[in-house]
Amino acid sequence: MEFIQHITLGFGVAATPFNLLLSFVGVFLGTVIGVLPGIGPMTGIALLIPVTFGMPPASAIILMAGIYYGAMYGGSTTSILVNTPGESSSVVTCIDGHKMAKAGRAGPALAAAAIGSFVAGTFATIMLMLFGPLVAKLALRFGPPEFFSLMLLGMTVVTSLAGRSMVKALFATLMGLAIAMVGIDLQSGVQRFTFGNIQFMDGIEFLVVAIGLFALTEVLINLSELKTAGKVEMESIKGGLWLTKEDWKRFWPSSIRGTLSGFFVGGVAGAGAAVASFVSYGIEKRFSKHRKELGEGAIEGVTGPESANNAAAGGSLIYLLCLGIPGSGTTAIMLGALLMLGLQPGPLLFTTQPAFVWGLIASMYIGNIMLLVLNLPLVGMWVKLLKVPSYLLTLFILMFSFLGVYTMNNSVQDLLLMTLFGLIGYGMKRADIPASPVILGMVLGKMMEERFRQAMVISDGSLGIFVTRPISLGLLVIAVLAITNPYWKYVIQGVKKLFGNGGGATPAAAA
Numbered sequence: 001m002e003f004i005q006h007i008t009l010g011f012g013v014a015a016t017p018f019n020l021l022l023s024f025v026g027v028f029l030g031t032v033i034g035v036l037p038g039i040g041p042m043t044g045i046a047l048l049i050p051v052t053f054g055m056p057p058a059s060a061i062i063l064m065a066g067i068y069y070g071a072m073y074g075g076s077t078t079s080i081l082v083n084t085p086g087e088s089s090s091v092v093t094c095i096d097g098h099k100m101a102k103a104g105r106a107g108p109a110l111a112a113a114a115i116g117s118f119v120a121g122t123f124a125t126i127m128l129m130l131f132g133p134l135v136a137k138l139a140l141r142f143g144p145p146e147f148f149s150l151m152l153l154g155m156t157v158v159t160s161l162a163g164r165s166m167v168k169a170l171f172a173t174l175m176g177l178a179i180a181m182v183g184i185d186l187q188s189g190v191q192r193f194t195f196g197n198i199q200f201m202d203g204i205e206f207l208v209v210a211i212g213l214f215a216l217t218e219v220l221i222n223l224s225e226l227k228t229a230g231k232v233e234m235e236s237i238k239g240g241l242w243l244t245k246e247d248w249k250r251f252w253p254s255s256i257r258g259t260l261s262g263f264f265v266g267g268v269a270g271a272g273a274a275v276a277s278f279v280s281y282g283i284e285k286r287f288s289k290h291r292k293e294l295g296e297g298a299i300e301g302v303t304g305p306e307s308a309n310n311a312a313a314g315g316s317l318i319y320l321l322c323l324g325i326p327g328s329g330t331t332a333i334m335l336g337a338l339l340m341l342g343l344q345p346g347p348l349l350f351t352t353q354p355a356f357v358w359g360l361i362a363s364m365y366i367g368n369i370m371l372l373v374l375n376l377p378l379v380g381m382w383v384k385l386l387k388v389p390s391y392l393l394t395l396f397i398l399m400f401s402f403l404g405v406y407t408m409n410n411s412v413q414d415l416l417l418m419t420l421f422g423l424i425g426y427g428m429k430r431a432d433i434p435a436s437p438v439i440l441g442m443v444l445g446k447m448m449e450e451r452f453r454q455a456m457v458i459s460d461g462s463l464g465i466f467v468t469r470p471i472s473l474g475l476l477v478i479a480v481l482a483i484t485n486p487y488w489k490y491v492i493q494g495v496k497k498l499f500g501n502g503g504g505a506t507p508a509a510a511a
Helices: 002-014 017-035 040-052 057-082 088-102 106-139 144-160 166-180 206-224 245-268 273-287 300-323 329-340 354-375 379-387 390-409 412-430 436-458 470-500
Strands: none
Touching: 002 017, 002 354, 017 040, 017 057, 017 354, 040 057, 040 206, 040 329, 040 390, 057 088, 057 106, 057 300, 057 329, 057 354, 088 106, 088 273, 088 300, 106 245, 106 300, 106 354, 144 300, 144 436, 144 470, 166 436, 206 329, 206 390, 206 412, 206 436, 245 273, 245 300, 273 300, 300 329, 300 354, 329 436, 390 412
C-alpha cells in the first residue's frame, strides 16, 4: 500500500505541466547534446545549472536526468549514420551501426537503438524504484567511518576507470581534492589556500570549475580544430525504420544482456556508460549466436551497447540518490548542482524528500516514453544538426558559459577563474588527463573530510576505526582492489611464470 502511495505521489509531481515541460526539454536537449560530437552530457548539464537556480529541486533533477539519458540515445544517431559518435558511450555503436547503414539498413539500426534504449531505461527505472528504498535503509546503518570508506570507494572506482593512465587519473583526482580544500576550515575557522583573497573564503564555486573544465575547454578544442574539420558524409535511410521478424528474434536476447550488464557494470559498479557499452559488446562477442557477424553489421552490435549505456545512466542514479555518491562524472556534476540548490542526496532522502525522489522516478518513465516517440520520427532533423557551422556552436557555448557564471554572483573574479580552468582543461585534454576525476574530487572532498573528522572524534583519534568495523573494512578492501586493478594482470603473469619454472626455480638453476 505504501508503495502505491509513493508511485502516486511521484506521478503527481512529475505530471504537473511545468515538470512535464522540463522532462520534454531535458530529453530534447539531451538528444541534441548527444548528436553534436564532443559536447556530452557533462558539458550540457554544467551549462544548464544556472537555469535551475530558483527551481524546486525536483524540477531541477527532472531536467538534468532528461539531459543525461537523452544524450545516451542521441549519440547513436550520428554513430550509425555518419560514423561519428556524438558521445563517448556511443563509440562502440559505430562498429556495427555504420556497417548496417552502409548496407542499406540504417532504419532497423536506428529503431534497434531507440527501442533498446527504451527497454533499458525502463528496466533501470524499475530497479531504482524497487531497490532504491532498500539500499537507502541499509545505508542508514552507516556511520561516519562507513561513509568515508564508501566515498573513497566511489572515488577510486571512477578514478581507476577514467582515462588510459592511472597516474594521470590520480593526478586529476588529487587536483579536485586540492580545490575542495580552498576556503575556511569549518571546524577550526582557519583560512586555507585563500592567498589573502576575501572571495576565496567561501571556497571556489563548483559551477566555475565545471563550466571551465568542460564547456570552455570544449570551445578551445573546437577553435583549435576548425581548420581540420572535414565534411560529414551521411548514409541515407533506405527502406523502412522498423525491425523485421528476424531482427526482433535477434533483438531481445542482446537487449536483455546489454540491459543487465549495463545496469550492474555501469551503474552499480560506478564504471560509467562508456565502460558499460564496451563490456556489453564483449559479452555479445562471447554469447551471441551470431557473434561471427559482429563487426560486419550485426544488429546485436547496436542493441547490446545502446541498451547498456542507457541502463548504466539509470543505474548510476541509485548511487547518487541512495548514498549521495556519484557513480560517474555526469552524476558528480548533478550532485554538485543539487548541493548548490540546498539538497543533500543520501540515505535519508527517501524519508525526508519523498516528493523529490518519487517525482524523479516517475519522470524517468515519462521521459523514456517521450524519448522513444520523439526520436524515430525526427531522425532527419537530428542529423541536420551536424551541418550547423562549428563557429556558431562555439559562440553559443561561450555566451552561455560567461552568462551562467556571471549571473551566479555578479563576480568578475568568477569569470577570470572560469577562464583559467578552461585553459587548464585544454592543457589536460592535450595531455590526455581526464577532467571528470577533478569534479569528483571537488564534490566529494569536503564531505570526505567531514566524515573523516567525525570518525576521528568517535575513535578518539585512532585510525583503527576504519578497519575494525566490518562494513568500513570491506569497502576499503574493494577500494584497494579497484585502484590496483590495472596492475593485477602483471601480478598474475608473474605468478604464472614463477610456478611455470618449477615452483620458483630460476631458469639457471633448472638448467
